Amino acid sequence: MAAFVVRRILVNIVVFILIGIGVFLLVRAAPGDPVRMMIRPEDLQEGSEGFIQARRAELGLDDPVLVQYGRWFLDAVTGDLGSSFISREPVSGLLLERLGPTVLLMSTALGIALLIAIPLGTIAAVRRNTGVDYAAAALSLGVISVPSFFLGIVAIYLFSLQLGWLPSSGMSTPGGGGGADILEHLIMPAAILGLAAAGPLTRYVRGSLIDELSADYVRTAEAKGGSPVRVVGRHALRNSLIPLITIVMINIPQMLAGAVVLEQVFAWPGMGQLAVRAVNTQDYPVIVGFALYVAALVLICNLLADLAYAVVDPRVKVT
Amino acid sequence: MTQSEPLLEVDDLAVEFRTDEGVVKAVDGASFTVDRGEIVGVVGESGSGKSVTAMSILGLVKSGRRAGGTIRFRGRDLGALPAKELRSIRGGEIAMIFQDPMTALNPVVTIGRQIVEALRLHDKKLAKGAARDRAIELLALVGMPDAAARFRQYPHEFSGGMRQRAMIAMAIANGPSLLIADEPTTALDVTIQAQVLDLLKVAQQETQAATLLITHDLGVVAELADRVVVMYAGRVVEQGDVITVFTEPRHPYTVGLLESLPRLDRDVDELHPIPGSPPSLLAPPPGCPFHPRCPLARDRCRTERPPLRAVGAAHHSACHFAEELAAVVPTEVTR
Amino acid sequence: MSDLRPSLDTPDVAAAEVAVAVDAAGGGPRSGRRSPRAMAARRFRRNRVAVGGAIFLVLILVVAVFAPLIANHSPYAVDLGAIRQPPSGDHWLGTDASGRDVFARLVYAARVSLLVGVAAALLAVVVGTLVGAVAGLFGGWIDTLLMRTADMMLSFPNIVVVIVLAGLLGPSIPILVIAIAAAEWPTAARLVRGVTLAVREREYLHAARVAGASRGWLLRKHIVPAAMGQIVVVGTISVAGAILSEAVLSFLGLGVQPPQASWGNMLNDAQSLTVIQSMPWLWLPPGLAIAATVLSVNFVGDGLRDAVDPRQSGRS
Numbered sequence: 001m002a003a004f005v006v007r008r009i010l011v012n013i014v015v016f017i018l019i020g021i022g023v024f025l026l027v028r029a030a031p032g033d034p035v036r037m038m039i040r041p042e043d044l045q046e047g048s049e050g051f052i053q054a055r056r057a058e059l060g061l062d063d064p065v066l067v068q069y070g071r072w073f074l075d076a077v078t079g080d081l082g083s084s085f086i087s088r089e090p091v092s093g094l095l096l097e098r099l100g101p102t103v104l105l106m107s108t109a110l111g112i113a114l115l116i117a118i119p120l121g122t123i124a125a126v127r128r129n130t131g132v133d134y135a136a137a138a139l140s141l142g143v144i145s146v147p148s149f150f151l152g153i154v155a156i157y158l159f160s161l162q163l164g165w166l167p168s169s170g171m172s173t174p175g176g177g178g179g180a181d182i183l184e185h186l187i188m189p190a191a192i193l194g195l196a197a198a199g200p201l202t203r204y205v206r207g208s209l210i211d212e213l214s215a216d217y218v219r220t221a222e223a224k225g226g227s228p229v230r231v232v233g234r235h236a237l238r239n240s241l242i243p244l245i246t247i248v249m250i251n252i253p254q255m256l257a258g259a260v261v262l263e264q265v266f267a268w269p270g271m272g273q274l275a276v277r278a279v280n281t282q283d284y285p286v287i288v289g290f291a292l293y294v295a296a297l298v299l300i301c302n303l304l305a306d307l308a309y310a311v312v313d314p315r316v317k318v319t
Numbered sequence: 320m321t322q323s324e325p326l327l328e329v330d331d332l333a334v335e336f337r338t339d340e341g342v343v344k345a346v347d348g349a350s351f352t353v354d355r356g357e358i359v360g361v362v363g364e365s366g367s368g369k370s371v372t373a374m375s376i377l378g379l380v381k382s383g384r385r386a387g388g389t390i391r392f393r394g395r396d397l398g399a400l401p402a403k404e405l406r407s408i409r410g411g412e413i414a415m416i417f418q419d420p421m422t423a424l425n426p427v428v429t430i431g432r433q434i435v436e437a438l439r440l441h442d443k444k445l446a447k448g449a450a451r452d453r454a455i456e457l458l459a460l461v462g463m464p465d466a467a468a469r470f471r472q473y474p475h476e477f478s479g480g481m482r483q484r485a486m487i488a489m490a491i492a493n494g495p496s497l498l499i500a501d502e503p504t505t506a507l508d509v510t511i512q513a514q515v516l517d518l519l520k521v522a523q524q525e526t527q528a529a530t531l532l533i534t535h536d537l538g539v540v541a542e543l544a545d546r547v548v549v550m551y552a553g554r555v556v557e558q559g560d561v562i563t564v565f566t567e568p569r570h571p572y573t574v575g576l577l578e579s580l581p582r583l584d585r586d587v588d589e590l591h592p593i594p595g596s597p598p599s600l601l602a603p604p605p606g607c608p609f610h611p612r613c614p615l616a617r618d619r620c621r622t623e624r625p626p627l628r629a630v631g632a633a634h635h636s637a638c639h640f641a642e643e644l645a646a647v648v649p650t651e652v653t654r
Numbered sequence: 655m656s657d658l659r660p661s662l663d664t665p666d667v668a669a670a671e672v673a674v675a676v677d678a679a680g681g682g683p684r685s686g687r688r689s690p691r692a693m694a695a696r697r698f699r700r701n702r703v704a705v706g707g708a709i710f711l712v713l714i715l716v717v718a719v720f721a722p723l724i725a726n727h728s729p730y731a732v733d734l735g736a737i738r739q740p741p742s743g744d745h746w747l748g749t750d751a752s753g754r755d756v757f758a759r760l761v762y763a764a765r766v767s768l769l770v771g772v773a774a775a776l777l778a779v780v781v782g783t784l785v786g787a788v789a790g791l792f793g794g795w796i797d798t799l800l801m802r803t804a805d806m807m808l809s810f811p812n813i814v815v816v817i818v819l820a821g822l823l824g825p826s827i828p829i830l831v832i833a834i835a836a837a838e839w840p841t842a843a844r845l846v847r848g849v850t851l852a853v854r855e856r857e858y859l860h861a862a863r864v865a866g867a868s869r870g871w872l873l874r875k876h877i878v879p880a881a882m883g884q885i886v887v888v889g890t891i892s893v894a895g896a897i898l899s900e901a902v903l904s905f906l907g908l909g910v911q912p913p914q915a916s917w918g919n920m921l922n923d924a925q926s927l928t929v930i931q932s933m934p935w936l937w938l939p940p941g942l943a944i945a946a947t948v949l950s951v952n953f954v955g956d957g958l959r960d961a962v963d964p965r966q967s968g969r970s
Contacts, residue, residue: 150941216422225410257811279821
């Protein structure tokens with residue numbers, strides 16, 4: 001087990017370094033001069049060329065690419081991702097302070113997704129080809145087809161503007177605060193993100209449960225005199241939920257993509273909002289920092305998916 | 320309930336499966352009985368409907384549909400029982416042993432818990448500790464070494480033979496009066512098969528349960544069964560006590576099965592596999608389903624379906640010309 | 655990705671074997687019967703939802719092609735005297751913040767959205783097919799490297815990849831297409847690799863290999879035909895993903911740039927509460943257009959999947 005964990009961690013570190021090189025090269029290939037970007041066009045007078053040269057030198061942009069990469073890599077592994085071109089604040093700090101809201105949004109959404117997907121997928125599998133099954137299929141297809149940002153706009157229109165039930169943006173009311181306040185702000189984005197994630201998960205639960213229901217051990221459980229609820233719940237579902245752990249882990253990065261967009265719609269102060277703003281202002285250090293955070297999240301989720309599977313399924317013998 | 324009433328009475332059972340190509344009549348009018356304490360072997364090739372018949376008894380055929388007939392257990396029509404009562408019979412008075420112990424046990428639940436579940440489903444008052452003790456006792460009874468340790472292990476930690484032992488322990492947990500064993504040795508190594516058969520004998524003696532043994536292996540039937548039911552294309556073609564059927568078969572299909580057996584006292588060259596293959600159950604041939612492969616077939620067989628009729632003392636055959644076989648068949652077949 | 659997963663390989667290979675079996679049946683001794691393609695077409699036609707989706711897509715396609723004939727205004731004509739007008743007889747869906755006709759923009763946007771969607775999916779499928787076939791044919795470390803890369807790409811969230819790429823390389827339609835394709839190719843690659851492995855297992859190919867067949871010949875004559883049905887399915891579903899990606903990116907301002915209209919960038923305006931509250935004609939039509947189009951593509955994709963391989967079907 002330990003050897004397995006170590007091996008997987010090492011592989012992931014190598015992959016992370018490769019991604020780092022890729023991102024770095026992309027930044028180098030990017031058009032536009034970040035120094036010019038930092039100066040408002042109206043300030044860009046003829047005399048400012050000297051200033052631009054000085055800033056370029058100061059930021060190390062004139063050094064050979066390899067030198068720049070080495071410096072960047074050493075800084076990155078020590079947690080120094082540079083400073084934002086725009087706000088001049090350290091990128092790590094910017095990202096870290098926005099990590100909390102994003103994690104809160106995503107974990108709530110994941111909970112909602114599972115609360116929808118497991119019961120709905122189970123009922124759809126057990127009552128195959130009935131109204132419930134078709135409704136579940138329609139819901140799954142619907143939520144993967146309708147863009148979540150559009151759902152978000154519709155929700156704001158309905159619940160914030162027409163009905164006035166929920167706040168439309170931010171994470172808390174200025175001057176207000178407290179758990180209940182955050183919860184009110186959280187409901188809409190988390191519900192929409194959760195609904196979007198519930199689509200594929202419901203399909204997965206249904207599909208894997210149908211497979212399990214035709215398994216021999218299910219028939220054994222019936223032959224023992226188990227009730228339908230017991231046969232499904234204690235036997236079939238138990239088997240199909242083990243791989244679900246892996247599927248959920250793999251889905252977390254996909255949820256992050258949804259979170260990035262919904263943070264924009266609901267002005268939720270998370271990493272996604274920061275990233276979109278950085279992209280629009282060509283704030284490269286922040287984009288790179290964000291990309292590395294995402295890469296780390298993906299690799300960690302993959303690692304956890306493997307480990308969770310090994311821990312939960314008694315059949316998996318890790319060598 | 321009189322002593323003469325059979326324990327299990329399958330009467331004109333028919334089971335159909337709907338497929339894309341049409342309706343498959345997997346069981347088409349099968350009838351037979353099982354008496355208290357006796358061992359009845361049901362033999363036939365794959366596709367003869369023997370397994371579907373076995374599954375139908377406890378209502379475990381999922382995609383199929385009961386198209387007719389009745390199954391009575393101690394005089395009660397199992398098909399008409401409310402779900403809850405049927406569940407109390409499943410694993411209680413009637414228990415099943417399945418073909419493939421590799422897949423028939425839940426892979427993520429320990430062996431012990433699966434046996435405890437069987438016990439506690441039928442005795443709600445049984446305390447956890449007592450159920451555990453009883454389960455370990457059962458595992459020891461089926462010859463599981465170190466039963467207490469095995470109790471905590473998962474199926475994948477067991478060999479095939481050991482899993483089948485656990486399966487048998489689970490089946491006899493509630494002292495059934497009928498055991499249905501569906502190809503209990505087919506999935507096992509040859510060397511293990513004999514051990515499991517011995518164990519089945521022990522289990523049968525221990526519980527005094529009648530046993531319905533589904534198999535394609537005539538050797539297994541010869542060794543264990545009192546009576547034998549031969550099935551072909553969803554129908555019973557011959558039944559009687561084992562010695563009678565094996566020595567004086569009265570159906571050409573049974574004759575063919577017996578001749579296809581490899582035997583020590585004959586040269587390998589003399590094996591006679593039955594020519595042809597089992598009929599399509601989508602469109603079974605008219606008349607006798609065996610006629611396309613039958614050496615005795617003549618016009619009547621192609622049009623008229625032969626009924627199962629008495630051809631001797633407690634010996635039945637579904638062949639128009641059963642009597643002709645008396646002259647033809649060599650009469651020394653045992654293993 | 656790992657040796658432990660509830661093997662992601664299995665469905666691929668199982669599906670691939672089905673594909674190969676279907677292919678074989680077509681050329682086999684039973685070819686007197688209906689060809690698998692004809693049977694798939696028949697199954698597809700019987701699926702009313704899928705046919706409905708296909709009809710809707712044809713409709714959208716017609717609208718996109720004949721946009722100049724359908725719209726009664728230019729999508730670019732700015733009229734600062736008539737901004738954010740509600741729908742009227744002249745402007746059927748009102749006007750936007752620059753006084754441009756929303757209906758005209760909606761109709762012209764169909765061109766961009768479909769173009770980006772189809773181009774990205776096509777690129778993804780072609781690249782994926784080549785990568786998958788190379789991985790399957792060469793095996794060994796090449797296979798490992800390519801498939802690990804594909805798995806890695808697959809586990810990265812599409813939209814984030816595209817955001818980073820579009821963010822670093824600057825927004826433009828070619829970049830958009832490449833970025834979306836970069837995120838979508840691994841699905842096709844996994845599929846084709848599975849089919850390639852299944853095909854390689856087939857006896858007649860051992861014979862073909864012995865007879866000195868080149869890998870290119872194998873790819874054209876055996877692998878692509880065997881995988882074609884499923885490639886079409888994967889490609890169709892990729893179109894849905896690509897249209898969504900385009901919409902999201904343009905909504906975020908990273909995709910199609912104004913004044914050119916796309917359904918996504920038309921929704922960009924709806925980031926203001928005033929617009930959401932009192933000008934639904936600005937965001938409702940493009941949103942519904944995206945939803946209906948993607949839903950139709952998914953209907954068609956699901957219908958094709960069921961038609962190509964009924965055993966893989968979601969419902970049975």
